[in-house]
Structures are given as C-alpha cells and as structure tokens.
Amino acid sequence: MQIDQLKFDENGLIPAIIQDATTGDVLMLGYMNHESLTKTMEANETWFYSRSRQTLWNKGETSGNKQSVQKITFDCDADSLLIQVDPQGPACHTGEDSCFYRTLYANNPNERNVIHTLTQKINERRRNPIDGSYTTYLFNEGIDKVLKKVGEETSEVIIGAKNNDKQEVVWEISDLTYHTLVLMEILGVSINDIKKELYGRHIQKEGNQRE
Structure with a gap:
C-alpha cells in the first residue's frame, strides 16, 4: 500500500x-x-x-x-x-518510559510484561548487588550454582506433572523460569533471542509451508 x-x-x-x-x-x-x-x-x-x-x-x-x-x-x-x-530512551518528556504512565482505571494488575520486568530486575541486581538479595547470592555463587538450581527445578516440574498437581506445576515452572532468566543474564542471552528462535522455528516455518 x-x-x-x-x-x-x-x-x-x-x-x-x-x-x-x-x-x-x-x-x-x-x-x-x-x-x-x-x-x-x-x-x-x-x-x-x-x-x-x-x-x-x-x-x-x-x-x-x-x-x-x-x-x-x-x-x-x-x-x-x-x-x-x-x-533508545524514555518516550515522555517527563522522563517516564511511556506517556501513558497515569492510571485512570484498572480492573486487573498488569501481568503482560512480567517476564521483561523480571529480566530488568535481574539485570539491575547484577549491576547493583544488594546484600540479602537471593538474585545477588546467585550471581555471587556463579554459573555452577545457577545450573544446579535449573536442574533441580526441572526435576520438580517433572514430579509435579507426574502427580497431576496443577498448582505445584505452576509453582515449579515459575521457579524454573526465574532461574533460567538468571542463567540467560549470565550468558548474555536476551528474551528477544528466544523470541526470534521460536518465531523462526514455529511461526515463520509454518508460514513458509503454506506458501
């Protein structure tokens, strides 16, 4: 057009x-x-x-x-x-990321960007460590500790699934996701890297097959 x-x-x-x-x-x-x-x-x-x-x-x-x-x-x-x-920076002249930063009405909490928000908080903890923070503890312990936690949480997901316990699976997948995000921060892997890979595998590939 x-x-x-x-x-x-x-x-x-x-x-x-x-x-x-x-x-x-x-x-x-x-x-x-x-x-x-x-x-x-x-x-x-x-x-x-x-x-x-x-x-x-x-x-x-x-x-x-x-x-x-x-x-x-x-x-x-x-x-x-x-x-x-x-x-490349805030969109609003006030310094806020978005011009739409004031809420007039809200029925539900904003959970849509929780992964990106959590990723930013993990990055902030790495750049500015805080005593007593679990995320800071993981960074101080290093990649081997994080890998151990990823393995443990993966096993817990499997156990929850075998028990057909939905709440346990939600809890454990949340733990696994968090520790995976910490691992991604250590390795320099971004959310966008994962999105692009998934898009190439499942969306773009499917689209090409229809052509």
Whole structure:
C-alpha cells in the first residue's frame, strides 16, 4: 500500500500510535503528515508533525531518546498508524518510559510484561548487588550454582506433572523460569533471542509451508 492511499484528515494529518516492539507497551501518540511519514520510513526513525509549532520534529533529536522503527501497520479504515519501535530512551518528556504512565482505571494488575520486568530486575541486581538479595547470592555463587538450581527445578516440574498437581506445576515452572532468566543474564542471552528462535522455528516455518 502506498502512503497516498492512507486517509489523512482535513489538515493533512494522521494519528500514529507508537508501541515498544519488545514489550508491547504503548509509548506515545503523535501525528504525522505525508512528509514526516516519508522521512520516518526513509530514516527508520520517527518523525512527527507538531500541530502547535506547525513544523516537523524528529523524536530524540535533542534528548537522544530516538525511536528505531521496526514495523508500521495501519488500521482497517487506513486512517491511523501503529508504529512499533525500539526506543533508545524514555518516550515522555517527563522522563517516564511511556506517556501513558497515569492510571485512570484498572480492573486487573498488569501481568503482560512480567517476564521483561523480571529480566530488568535481574539485570539491575547484577549491576547493583544488594546484600540479602537471593538474585545477588546467585550471581555471587556463579554459573555452577545457577545450573544446579535449573536442574533441580526441572526435576520438580517433572514430579509435579507426574502427580497431576496443577498448582505445584505452576509453582515449579515459575521457579524454573526465574532461574533460567538468571542463567540467560549470565550468558548474555536476551528474551528477544528466544523470541526470534521460536518465531523462526514455529511461526515463520509454518508460514513458509503454506506458501
């Protein structure tokens, strides 16, 4: 689809929702015109049109918090954009990661990003050890201790499954996941590395088979 086929409003603008490509968090909402969208696609960085200043602006040009564009999609009416990015810093001018940091209503806790949040906390413990922290203890003990825990938790998952105990399996898989994340931190393996491998094995491969 060409840019000219998109439905810009009477002012020549189209709203663009900016989303973290890794976590799925909505970072901000901006507006683009034909020129800023073209520059965004050419530079692989987000460019917007400022309605107050009536000029183009490049996200992160002064702050350094640029947004590397990974994918651009549009809705069914072709009158709004969803742009997935790799953020190089906070999206909000307040310093918050997302402009949508204030909650008006919440029915359930936000569990969607728990793996990424936990990974960040594990990384923080490695960079800034805290006495009494179990994660700090594991890093101090080293990879052999972590590998031992991964093995123990794997065995516990098997036992729980053999006992057909759902709650025990949930508990033990959670323990196994945590220790695996610590191991990944030690080895420099990221969540994205795992996602890419799983995508290549199960999603992309299936798609190719249908072609």
